[in-house]
Amino acid sequence: MLAYILRRLGAGVLLLAIISLVTFAIFYIVPRLAGRTTEQLAAMYVGRAPTPEAIQATIDRLGLDEPIPLQYWEFVRGIFMGAEYRFGRQIVECNAPCLGYSFQDYTEVWPTILDRLPVTVSLAIGASVIWLIAGIGVGVVSAIKKGSWFDRVAMGVALGGVSLPIFFTGLIALAFLSYQWGIFPDVGYVPFTESPADWAYHLVLPWFTLAFLHAALYARLTRAGMLETMSEDYIRTARAKGLPERRVVMKHGLRPTLTPILTIFGLDLGLVLGGAVVTEQVFSLNGIGRYAVVAIASSDLPVILGVTLVGAVFIVLANLVVDLLYAWIDPRVRI
Amino acid sequence: MTAPPDVSSAGAPAEPEAMLEGVRNTAGRSLGQIAWQRFKRDKVAMGGGIVVLVLILIALLAPVLTALFGAPPTQYHQDLIDPLTGGALRDPADPASGLDPWGGISAEHLLGLEPVNGRDLFSRIVYGAQISLLVAFGATLLCVVIGSVLGIVAGYFGGWVDTLISRAMDIFLAFPLLLFAMALAGVIPDGSFGLEGNSLRVAVLIFIIGFFNWPYIGRIVRGQTLSLREREFVDAARSLGAGSGHILFRELLPNLVAPILVYSTLLIPTNIIFEASLSFLGVGINPPTPSWGGMLASALNTYTTSPHFVVIPGLAIFITVLAFNLLGDGLRDALDPRSQ
Numbered sequence: 027m028l029a030y031i032l033r034r035l036g037a038g039v040l041l042l043a044i045i046s047l048v049t050f051a052i053f054y055i056v057p058r059l060a061g062r063t064t065e066q067l068a069a070m071y072v073g074r075a076p077t078p079e080a081i082q083a084t085i086d087r088l089g090l091d092e093p094i095p096l097q098y099w100e101f102v103r104g105i106f107m108g109a110e111y112r113f114g115r116q117i118v119e120c121n122a123p124c125l126g127y128s129f130q131d132y133t134e135v136w137p138t139i140l141d142r143l144p145v146t147v148s149l150a151i152g153a154s155v156i157w158l159i160a161g162i163g164v165g166v167v168s169a170i171k172k173g174s175w176f177d178r179v180a181m182g183v184a185l186g187g188v189s190l191p192i193f194f195t196g197l198i199a200l201a202f203l204s205y206q207w208g209i210f211p212d213v214g215y216v217p218f219t220e221s222p223a224d225w226a227y228h229l230v231l232p233w234f235t236l237a238f239l240h241a242a243l244y245a246r247l248t249r250a251g252m253l254e255t256m257s258e259d260y261i262r263t264a265r266a267k268g269l270p271e272r273r274v275v276m277k278h279g280l281r282p283t284l285t286p287i288l289t290i291f292g293l294d295l296g297l298v299l300g301g302a303v304v305t306e307q308v309f310s311l312n313g314i315g316r317y318a319v320v321a322i323a324s325s326d327l328p329v330i331l332g333v334t335l336v337g338a339v340f341i342v343l344a345n346l347v348v349d350l351l352y353a354w355i356d357p358r359v360r361i
Numbered sequence: 362m363t364a365p366p367d368v369s370s371a372g373a374p375a376e377p378e379a380m381l382e383g384v385r386n387t388a389g390r391s392l393g394q395i396a397w398q399r400f401k402r403d404k405v406a407m408g409g410g411i412v413v414l415v416l417i418l419i420a421l422l423a424p425v426l427t428a429l430f431g432a433p434p435t436q437y438h439q440d441l442i443d444p445l446t447g448g449a450l451r452d453p454a455d456p457a458s459g460l461d462p463w464g465g466i467s468a469e470h471l472l473g474l475e476p477v478n479g480r481d482l483f484s485r486i487v488y489g490a491q492i493s494l495l496v497a498f499g500a501t502l503l504c505v506v507i508g509s510v511l512g513i514v515a516g517y518f519g520g521w522v523d524t525l526i527s528r529a530m531d532i533f534l535a536f537p538l539l540l541f542a543m544a545l546a547g548v549i550p551d552g553s554f555g556l557e558g559n560s561l562r563v564a565v566l567i568f569i570i571g572f573f574n575w576p577y578i579g580r581i582v583r584g585q586t587l588s589l590r591e592r593e594f595v596d597a598a599r600s601l602g603a604g605s606g607h608i609l610f611r612e613l614l615p616n617l618v619a620p621i622l623v624y625s626t627l628l629i630p631t632n633i634i635f636e637a638s639l640s641f642l643g644v645g646i647n648p649p650t651p652s653w654g655g656m657l658a659s660a661l662n663t664y665t666t667s668p669h670f671v672v673i674p675g676l677a678i679f680i681t682v683l684a685f686n687l688l689g690d691g692l693r694d695a696l697d698p699r700s701q
Contacts, residue, residue, distance in 0.1 A: 041532060041535060044532055045532075045535075045536070048536075048541075049541075049544075052541065052544050052545055052548060053544070053548060056545065056548055056549065057548050057549070060548075060549050060554060185683070185686060185687075185690075186679075186683065188686065189630065189679055189682040189683040189686055190679055190682075191634045191637055191638065191641075191675075191678055191679075191682075192638075193637075193638065193641045193654070193657050193658075194657060194671070194675035194678060194679065197657060197660055197661065197664055197671040197675065198671060198672070198675065200664055201664040201665070201668040201671050202668065205664065205665050206668070293534070293535065296535075296537075297537060297538075297539075300537045300540065301537075301540060303539050303540065303543070303638075303642060304539075304638055304641065304642065307641070307642060307661075308661065315540075318540060318543060318544075319543070319642050319643070322543055322546075322547045322642070322643060322644055323643055325547065327547075327548070330543065330544045330547055331544070333540060334537065334540045334541060334544050337537035337540045338536065338537050338540075340537075341535050341536070341537055342535065345535060
């Protein structure tokens with residue numbers, strides 16, 4: 027078991043290293059391939075007033091005229107050890123993990139991400155609970171009652187669900203449920219610590235919008251997995267032993283079905299925690315995903331870079347947790 | 362295992378006709394014909410396939426359709442717009458008549474008007490289909506090429522080649538795709554790679570979506586290759602002195618056409634939604650060229666006065682994606698007897 031955990035940890039660290047390399051490549055190498063000179067590249071990092079002095083200072087600070095591997099080293103060092111930034115004659119300390127400064131308001135990127143994290147986490151946790159329960163529940167019932175009207179309706183809705191983009195369902199919810207009929211509140215976020223009831227009330231629409239797409243997908247996956255598992259020999263054995271059907275389904279049928287779904291859940295949860303970009307944009311929730319969307323409109327590179335990295339870290343962490351859970355559910359993987 | 366479809370090239374595995382020798386009067390059918398028979402019986406899949414064909418026609422004939430039924434997609438009709446709310450007027454002759462709950466749908470403007478500018482929504486939807494399908498097909502083609510080549514190489518050679526490619530696939534699948542795509546689209550300046558404006562945007566979208574989604578095809582091809590390479594026809598080819606290149610692309614690839622076809626059909630809708638999401642987030646096609654995702658982004662500002670502007674582009678995406686999903690599901694059922 028320990029060897030397994032260490033191996034997964036090692037894989038996680040390796041993945042993070044690769045992701046940081048790719049992120050670095052996107053921001054420092056791709057623009058060069060696209061034909062930008064060192065000066066133009068530096069100008070992208072200077073912000074609103076690209077004077078020749080400021081550009082030269084940025085080249086020096088980021089080491090843009092140094093060899094690429096050295097630049098990557100500086101980039102990683104900034105994240106772990108912090109960095110110093112020069113604004114004119116003023117020197118500002120950027121503590122680790124230093125993800126740089128926003129061009130728009132000269133605030134540090136990392137503290138802003140931390141500030142916005144509760145919004146994204148609230149959205150992700152609520153939605154994932156809904157889609158797990160709804161998706162797996164519907165999938166199991168559909169599989170057991172294969173061919174029934176429930177199965178047909180549920181699978182029809184699920185097929186529609188996987189074909190509906192979040193920004194469409196979200197906008198429909200906003201236009202009708204919120205604006206026209208006034209059942210749910212307008213966009214906005216109320217912190218949990220202020221009023222748990224208002225927090226939940228304001229998040230109901232984003233939760234269900236985000237959860238609907240995933241629930242549809244999970245219902246289809248669970249149904250397919252259950253149908254396959256329930257035709258296995260050991261299910262017949264379990265029934266032959268005289269186990270109650272409930273126990274056959276819940277213990278023998280569901281468990282092997284859930285393991286692949288858990289893997290997908292890990293990816294999905296990590297993805298959503300790293301910024302449910304579209305949902306946050308539709309409902310004007312100021313989470314980390316929307317931070318990146320707004321940053322793109324103003325070419326605020328350090329913010330985009332920071333959110334991308336943090337998003338990747340979330341995916342790696344979520345995968346790691348799932349891998350460990352996996353070992354607990356399915357003893358075979360520990361070997 | 363997935364049954365190989367009709368394979369015309371030489372060196373295919375045991376043809377069903379060969380096994381039917383001596384019972385000629387029963388009229389042998391190739392696996393492709395059997396699949397087609399099965400597909401034809403599947404009404405839902407046929408419906409999906411027909412809708413897909415119609416959509417492709419609509420995209421190809423966009424200039425003709427617009428000339429016949431609409432106004433040019435970039436022409437403003439601000440005389441039909443209520444200056445107060447930006448929505449379409451109930452009575453175009455009377456600027457004080459208030460909002461039209463149907464968004465200005467009329468004989469001249471079949472799907473109504475875009476809020477604020479008053480551009481004809483029908484022609485914008487029709488032209489939007491061009492972008493949507495072009496990007497989705499291009500990206501899927503790129504996925505298929507990268508995924509098939511790497512998948513078949515990984516599955517056939519095994520060993521460290523397989524380990525390397527499989528790990529690469531894991532890494533690609535663990536990426537925060539949308540964020541990376543946004544970042545990439547954001548750092549590529551106009552005029553890069555000798556392309557400008559929307560031809561650059563289309564190329565960037567195709568590249569990003571194709572480059573990040575290939576592992577879905579890659580995994581499937583690898584899995585199928587793993588089992589195919591143990592089959593006798595591969596041994597036979599090898600004992601006849603065929604090189605790896607020949608075995609990979611002349612022996613194995615024809616047998617992988619069915620799963621590749623099925624999964625690329627199922628990848629197209631994913632890629633359509635991906636393109637629409639990027640356009641929705643403002644990193645896709647530049648205005649004034651119409652795109653469905655871009656329209657929904659503007660609808661975010663006007664949904665209170667013009668709910669129809671949410672519904673129509675949204676339905677366009679929904680119908681397209683659903684049609685491809687139905688077609689893909691049907692193809693899978695027809696080509697893979699196991700899934701029945």
